[in-house]
Amino acid sequence: MTDTLFDLCGADPGAVPGEEPGADPEGAAGPLCEEERLARVAVTRIAGPGDEVVGAWLRKHGPREVVRALTEGRPLPGASERRMAGYRLRGQRVDPERDLAAADALGGRFICPGDPEWPTQLDDLGDQRPYGLWVRGRPSLRMWALRSVAVVGARACTDYGAHMAARLAADLAEAGWIVVSGAAYGIDGAAHRGALSVGGATVGVVACGVDVPYPPGHAELIGRIGEQGLLIGELPPGSHPTRSRFVMRNRVIAALTRGTVVVEAQYRSGSLITARRAREMGRSVMGVPGPCTSGLSQGVHELLRGDAELVTDARDVAELVGSIGDDLGPERRGPVLARDLLPPRAARVLEAVPAQGGASGGQIAHAAGAAVDDTLGSLYELQALGFVEREGHCWRLSGTNRADRTVGEG
Structure with missing residues (x-):
């Protein structure tokens, strides 16, 4: 031959x-x-x-x-x-020719530098750029990669990590982002499933031939990715993974996407290799924080101590990797309470009503630094709104507002 x-x-x-x-x-x-x-x-x-x-x-x-x-x-x-x-x-x-025929038999193809479908951001890998990519799936890899985010992390993840990865991927997919991961157990699988669960797009970057279901426990998931999304790999049909091939696979994930999110990782996690390569190529590196008592949070927290960005949901991610001005997340703030909508004078009077017991209108006016007549006017307004109640000559907080004041103090 x-x-x-x-x-x-x-x-x-x-x-x-x-x-x-x-x-x-x-x-x-x-x-x-x-x-x-x-x-x-x-x-x-x-x-x-x-x-x-x-x-x-x-x-x-x-x-x-x-x-x-x-x-x-x-x-x-x-x-x-x-x-x-x-x-x-x-x-x-x-x-x-035999390899090309094998790929064609499962609906795959081989793309290389110079092809219209080749994602040119892979050229950032320099002499480590793939010689070509074996692709399984109908969409254009180049088009999908233009708006893609990697979600990676520990194989032996916790329920919290799996939940965060799935939720993040689902929300990203619903916002029109392509979720890229490595099809492995743990965070990778949760990310792919999250994207698929909402009918979103996902790309699995494998460390074997695109016709080899690895890991075997993900055979069904890998099949779904190949049918509904894209499977890509550097190795020809029939090739099986090795430890070094997993490590080299990570550089493709980092280069292909606009940013990498790490969800749970120990200090020696392979997902940290992906994050480091992404940083070297000027991509966004993000981490989802976890419990400080968990060893699976250590690698992520170490990234966050450096120049990685802390993210908690898809809006945070989109703001970092999206187009300037087009993907800004909404302002974050706590819930708006009814007392937040009060006019300034009424709010000052309400603050002057003691949390326990009651007080006369004069005492409340003194505490609020306001005239007695103005204070009484505000107290009647607050009574109509359900904030205070009157007992004889004393004013006191209503039952609900007493509980709120007690919780909020300190």
Whole structure:
């Protein structure tokens, strides 16, 4: 299959990295040709996600020449002989057409830099930019990513964390935001379910092939995401996750979205890696506070001690990542009480009525610093409104207002 791939890619067998390659170097203008697409598909089999050495070669020499170098094992700058041997071994089994057919069979596709659907914000990853993305689902990834927010956090989350993630995702989805997460147990799953529960849009970024339901317990959820939203990943069909692939997956979540919200995380949580990468790329980083007694709050609170923003609902998030002037949250204030609507003079008189027992009109006028006649006028107004009541020559708070005054004091 290797010789066939070389023929498709049209690379010059005598080309040497460092010289002008046969393919246009990455970044050249014009649409992506089919040969370059096949070469990029092959690279997803040969090199692991986020391989900066391969990313630098792609940028300098273009995908077709890089595939030839990787499969033939010709020395390339920055790679040890051991690494080159690994590339050669994996390059013997590449079959890009088979991988594309497998993706097509489940309604998937492969997109790369230069495609109209490619989200250009992923270019912020530099040499760690994905070689391409395997996508499952009908919507345009580029369009969805323009108004997207990542909601991530602990796998072993608490009921509080799951509730906050689901509520946050549902409210964001209802406000027209795309919720992005990693399809894992815990906060990720709660976020996806929250968005789906209101008919919203969600994107699952997986650390395996988009045809592999991982974790197995989320097979149904992952299927729903693929049908109602988008599943994306860097690994070709049939690939299974490893610990390092989860770590590298997080950089895609951070780069793809306009901001990252962390809901529950311990100090060594992978979601903190996502937050750090988001901060490095100038994205908004947000955290939902939790109980100070919970170990799952420690990582989030550490973020909040730095330059992360505290958020408690979707309005807070939208204000931080939305368009200036268009996504402002409403002013936050407590409930408006009936006494808040009183005229200033009547409010002063009401404050002068003692909380316990009663007082004469003169005593209340003295406490309020007002004339007796004015005070009596206000007291009769307050009586009509139900704030005070009269017993003989004394005025006292009505039963409800006595309870309110007692609670509010101190």
